[in-house]
Amino acid sequence: MAGAILSAALLAGLSGAPAAEPEQRPLEIRIGYLRQPQPKITLSLLQMPAENDGVAGAQVAIDDNNTTGRFLNQRFSLEEVKLGEHDDPAAAAAALADRGVSLVVADLPADALLKAAEAGRPRGLLFFNAGALDDRLREEDCRANVVHTAPTRSMLADALAQYLAWKQWRRWLLVVGSHPADRLYADALRRAARRFGAKIVQERVFEDTGGARRSDSGVVQVQRQIPVFTQEAPAYDVLLAADESEVFAGYLPYRTWDPRPVAGSAGLVPTSWDASHGQWGAYQMQNRFVARFARRMTALDMQAWSAVRMIGEAASRTRSADAKDLFTFIKGPEFALAAFKGQKLTVRDWNLQLRQPILLADGRMVVSVSPQEAFLHQVSELDTLGVDRPESKCRLQ
Amino acid sequence: MPAPVTPVGTMRMRLVAAVLAVGLLLAPAAPAHAYLAYVSNEKGNTITVIDTAKLEAVKTIKVGQRPRGIGLTKDGKYILVCVGDDDTIEMVDTVSHEVVGTLPSGPDPEQFTQDADGRILYVANEDNNMVTIIDIERRVPLGEVQVGVEPEGMGLSPDGKVLVNTSETTNMAHFIDTATRQIVANVLVDARPRFAQFKRDGSEVWVSSEIGGTVSVIDAAKFQVKKRIGFDIPGMRKEAIQPVGIAITADEKTAFVALGPANRVAVIDAATYDVKKYLLVGQRVWQMAFTPDEKLLFVTNGVSNDVSVIDVGALRVIKSIQVGELPWGVTISRQ
Numbered sequence: 001m002a003g004a005i006l007s008a009a010l011l012a013g014l015s016g017a018p019a020a021e022p023e024q025r026p027l028e029i030r031i032g033y034l035r036q037p038q039p040k041i042t043l044s045l046l047q048m049p050a051e052n053d054g055v056a057g058a059q060v061a062i063d064d065n066n067t068t069g070r071f072l073n074q075r076f077s078l079e080e081v082k083l084g085e086h087d088d089p090a091a092a093a094a095a096l097a098d099r100g101v102s103l104v105v106a107d108l109p110a111d112a113l114l115k116a117a118e119a120g121r122p123r124g125l126l127f128f129n130a131g132a133l134d135d136r137l138r139e140e141d142c143r144a145n146v147v148h149t150a151p152t153r154s155m156l157a158d159a160l161a162q163y164l165a166w167k168q169w170r171r172w173l174l175v176v177g178s179h180p181a182d183r184l185y186a187d188a189l190r191r192a193a194r195r196f197g198a199k200i201v202q203e204r205v206f207e208d209t210g211g212a213r214r215s216d217s218g219v220v221q222v223q224r225q226i227p228v229f230t231q232e233a234p235a236y237d238v239l240l241a242a243d244e245s246e247v248f249a250g251y252l253p254y255r256t257w258d259p260r261p262v263a264g265s266a267g268l269v270p271t272s273w274d275a276s277h278g279q280w281g282a283y284q285m286q287n288r289f290v291a292r293f294a295r296r297m298t299a300l301d302m303q304a305w306s307a308v309r310m311i312g313e314a315a316s317r318t319r320s321a322d323a324k325d326l327f328t329f330i331k332g333p334e335f336a337l338a339a340f341k342g343q344k345l346t347v348r349d350w351n352l353q354l355r356q357p358i359l360l361a362d363g364r365m366v367v368s369v370s371p372q373e374a375f376l377h378q379v380s381e382l383d384t385l386g387v388d389r390p391e392s393k394c395r396l397q
Numbered sequence: 398m399p400a401p402v403t404p405v406g407t408m409r410m411r412l413v414a415a416v417l418a419v420g421l422l423l424a425p426a427a428p429a430h431a432y433l434a435y436v437s438n439e440k441g442n443t444i445t446v447i448d449t450a451k452l453e454a455v456k457t458i459k460v461g462q463r464p465r466g467i468g469l470t471k472d473g474k475y476i477l478v479c480v481g482d483d484d485t486i487e488m489v490d491t492v493s494h495e496v497v498g499t500l501p502s503g504p505d506p507e508q509f510t511q512d513a514d515g516r517i518l519y520v521a522n523e524d525n526n527m528v529t530i531i532d533i534e535r536r537v538p539l540g541e542v543q544v545g546v547e548p549e550g551m552g553l554s555p556d557g558k559v560l561v562n563t564s565e566t567t568n569m570a571h572f573i574d575t576a577t578r579q580i581v582a583n584v585l586v587d588a589r590p591r592f593a594q595f596k597r598d599g600s601e602v603w604v605s606s607e608i609g610g611t612v613s614v615i616d617a618a619k620f621q622v623k624k625r626i627g628f629d630i631p632g633m634r635k636e637a638i639q640p641v642g643i644a645i646t647a648d649e650k651t652a653f654v655a656l657g658p659a660n661r662v663a664v665i666d667a668a669t670y671d672v673k674k675y676l677l678v679g680q681r682v683w684q685m686a687f688t689p690d691e692k693l694l695f696v697t698n699g700v701s702n703d704v705s706v707i708d709v710g711a712l713r714v715i716k717s718i719q720v721g722e723l724p725w726g727v728t729i730s731r732q
Contacts, residue, residue: 064546064567067526068545068564068566068569313568316568316585317585338607338608343636343639344609380636382636
């Protein structure tokens, strides 16, 4: 595969620019980006998602792919499809197929993704799930035409639990939000506690009683509310918050009754990317992103970047634009993605999940990166994060 | 009252004796000529100067922000060091050890190479997909070449006609004609190529792929990968094997490859490409340089903040020398 690629300049007798000359039509690789933005209001102003959250990462990866593509006579483009609340993801997938797009990055809720994947299947569509964290999409609801670049909740929870085990903060007070996504994250945290020897000393539910995320002088109320809510807990080392819905977790640090660190949905947060991550060449990635979009890169941006770069990597190795060829390569043993995480990212062949280290960030710094040292595995230490092959319920077909 | 000879004391004496004996055994047979090795400390913003005969640090030079790629001008008058966060290359006087000037490197320079006459410097600008060409004496840029994403490794053919640049996210070695400054070939290699090294006869370029975990040996005439060297260290997870720096002896018989967080330097038969040995060094080993007589090889260990010294003839690590914070690159004086 790693043969010589003479640029058109050489083929044309050293005449022109290093870029491929247009006498030979470039190989076109069109990538769809299907998303259904969910209304999201965060507790922190800093974390309000940008309108182009995710798709911006895909665009930077398109640029990166095209820089490489200049030398290989390949051209990448992105076709964004934004669904409204009531739009049908299956119809959108079919429409992409009608336009000849067979590679689709998806930022969709789990059920919408399954509908799109089902509709795209007879048309040969290959999806890259960049948005949905749900374990079931890699387990009982896994699909043979969906690759996942987003980590799962269990991968995130395990990454956090390994670090807490290393810190020997083994007694957890778990506070769970009242929405379904919060409960799924709590499930992942309970599983992680079992796997890595932590004890959940008590669970509390933080009911979402509605109301605004922010209000004038709201901090005054919160400062009274949170200490009382966390009062009279059994002895614990760390408070774990499962609040994907952004109802309360951001209020916890510094306000708990007992002086304890917070982790999970606030405090020390496991994530696929953080704006402060600079190691392993990430600094260049961050610079590129900020230069293009004048904002910081988020985890969703990174997951979309990874998806488009996976396609680019497969296209440059196979010299093909055919989704089948690219998919075969991505699933194969030769595939490796360099994504600024200090080691290669590969694909779990049993459920098409991208293996990846998980950053633990506190909002200003990357505190650590999991897997932690000494959590060993017979295949890849990255498989200590999330559901492993022997436990998997996924049967790809 | 005379102090009793405690068992602990005896132990310590024995230990000292043992260390001395080992030290004598391991010392290079004839600590020949003293050269100076200059080590760039990426986080310390310094250069550590090491006397290669005494095998000890003799001086620390303060430089700009984030020093990485480092080399000496051919006349030996200046140390050139990429200070990426200051977007320049600093010139450090080798006598006064002061920063006396800068070169217009373009943004975020990381590595460079220079022509045999020491007139032209080729710099990889990691942030803007560019190779910048600089006239060293006049300190002016002569031109730029557009390359792949995150250019890093820089190797020049012995005749100076071909420059090889590696781009980390494009995963290519770009072959650039130095006369026309045009790319003549692009060779795909494994993920995240970090370093390019020509053999002295110009027949091959060796390119390390940090994330791919391999070294590609490229036929420099045909622009084809003729061999992909893999590494297998018992008990070491595959992902930790991350090749970066490469050095090949002048007789083209032996190659050394730094394996990053595997904390080892691989010794390779440069003719058969067989890995003969792994030498245990410090933590996260990246770059390396021979003394001019090729008796010693100095390798930088980023995480353990030291330099390991390898006896090239014996293929043994003979010493670790503490340097500054996060040592990155190393270059050694000619006399």
